[in-house]
Amino acid sequence: MKLSKVKRYIKLRLLFPFIKYVRKGICPKELALTITLGLTLGVIPFMGVNTLILIVLAIIFRLNHVIVQLVNYSVFPLQLILYLPFLKLGQLVFNGPKLEITSKEFIFSLRHEWLNTIIDIWKLNLLGLLIWFICIIPLGIIIYKTSYFILKKYKVNYD
Numbered sequence: 001m002k003l004s005k006v007k008r009y010i011k012l013r014l015l016f017p018f019i020k021y022v023r024k025g026i027c028p029k030e031l032a033l034t035i036t037l038g039l040t041l042g043v044i045p046f047m048g049v050n051t052l053i054l055i056v057l058a059i060i061f062r063l064n065h066v067i068v069q070l071v072n073y074s075v076f077p078l079q080l081i082l083y084l085p086f087l088k089l090g091q092l093v094f095n096g097p098k099l100e101i102t103s104k105e106f107i108f109s110l111r112h113e114w115l116n117t118i119i120d121i122w123k124l125n126l127l128g129l130l131i132w133f134i135c136i137i138p139l140g141i142i143i144y145k146t147s148y149f150i151l152k153k154y155k156v157n158y159d
Helices: 002-023 028-042 050-061 065-074 076-093 103-112 114-153
Strands: none
Touching: 028 050, 028 065, 028 076, 028 114, 050 065, 065 076, 076 114, 103 114
16 A cells, blocks of 8 residues: 555656656657767767767757666667677678687687787777767667657647
8 A cells, every 4th residue: 555655756746857857848749859969879889979969969959858868778788788789790891800719719709819909899890989989870860760759649739
């Protein structure tokens, strides 16, 4: 019984006012762009840069920082899941350096040929980033058009 009162209190006093504050004054196009940027840049195969890039883009496009970061952080597990496939695909498509070694071999390589190992890792990251960029442009357009259509169709109250 007490748990339902707590849930009700959280919804009425915390969640609903927060949602109303976050969505205040935002139109469907802005919200669709916010969702699209958060989703597409949230899975970039370059750890740690998506938050900074999204802050800059939110300032440039005057988007809601809270929503864009919320979407960004919600897709973080997907970023981890897609990180290696992007690198592998970049390696395959662009004939990148091979780093299919065990952890012991990797540590040995770092100790004895650390510069070459780091250069190979950077090359793989850049190739993965290129694959991400190629894939994310059409996917971003699809996400934007779909989210805009849904937001406009259901006429969610934004004020």
